[in-house]
Amino acid sequence: MNFFVIDSPVMRFLGRIGDIIILNLIFVVTALPVVTVGMALSALYTVAMKLARGEDPSVLREYIRAFWRNRKPATICWLIMAAAGALIFLDFRLAGAFGGTLYTVVRLLLAMIFGVWMLTFLYLFPYIARFENTVFHSVKNALFLSAAHLPSTVMMLVISIGLAVITLFTSRTFVIGTIWWFFAGFAAVAYTQSFLFSRIFSKYE
Secondary structure, three states: OHHHOOOOHHHHHHHHHHHHHHHHHHHHHHHOOOOOHHHHHHHHHHHHHHHHOOOOOOHHHHHHHHHHHOHHHHHHHHHHHHHHHHHHHHHHHHHHHOOHHHHHHHHHHHHHHHHHHHHHHHHHHHHHHHOOOOHHHHHHHHHHHHHHOHHHHHHHHHHHHHHHHHHOOOHHHHHHHHHHHHHHHHHHHHHHHHHHHHHHHOOOO
16 A cells, blocks of 8 residues: 555556656647757756656646747747758758769768757757856857767667667657657657756756
């Protein structure tokens, strides 16, 4: 009967799973307009880092508060990163027009730029969720933090990219993965990464 006590480890574990599912569903709904993805990401990491620190916030109330509080920097940063990502993708497609050594050099240069983009994107919205700063300094500090804490950065990239690759591996994993991402995936990844983000950010507070 101790399993059903409200403060038992089992009940706390089940409660945390419930928080993650609720958080994920809210994130998916608020990110659907696309232009609000930045706001949704910053709110997602705001709540996820609170959960990772052992706090017990009201998920919906805390999410909505963070969603509106960070709307300006998060939206501007999202539009900048989305435009940069689209430009890099377009350049990769256009690189096929080059031939020989020049083609290899251009593709290598674009791969390096894309790597910088990924490192910045990984830290940018968690940084906005934790700190108040200008858009320029948010982007700059996100890139700095990703390079300064490379082992943690690599670990978080492996988690994110690995799960994406598994989802796209076969048609069956795509169906299962889509269901998982819809109900829990984004919040579960953010929650897992938030243990590392909280430890990193605490050094600069």
